[in-house]
Amino acid sequence: MSAGQIAALIAAAAFVVLVLLVGLALHKLGKTLDAATEAIQRTNDNTDPLLLGANQTITHVNTQLERVDGITANAQAVTGNVSALTSVFTATLGSPLVKTAALSYGISKAIKTRRKKKEAKAARPSRRGRK
Secondary structure, three states, X not given: OOHHHHHHHHHHHHHHHHHXXXXXXXXXXXXXXXXXXXXXXHHHHHHHHXXXXXXXXXXXXXXXXXXXXXXXXXXXXXHHHHHHHHHHHHHHHHHHHHHHHHHHHHHHHHHHHHXXXXXXXXXXXXXXXXX
């Protein structure tokens, strides 16, 4: 064998090794792609029940929000009724009560003033008996 033939034989062996390494890498890549495909399929299969559960939860939350809206509307109506009742009470009884309170205060003040004047008069010595 000549040197050229030995070099060709070594090159052919290196090429075979290279092809085997590339084939091994492609085989591993194929397994990785199969595993990724299987994982995606399982994820897809498990997503449907998850989305159905989320849909049911959202429906339940919407139902609860409608109830809260009703409660809020009722509370607003009660607040309006209390405000109207307060206005009616103030209009019908507020003014007479204020007037009655003012009158009773004025009368008690006048009585106290008269008492003080009587007490002051009684405390002064009388000058009629002296000459």
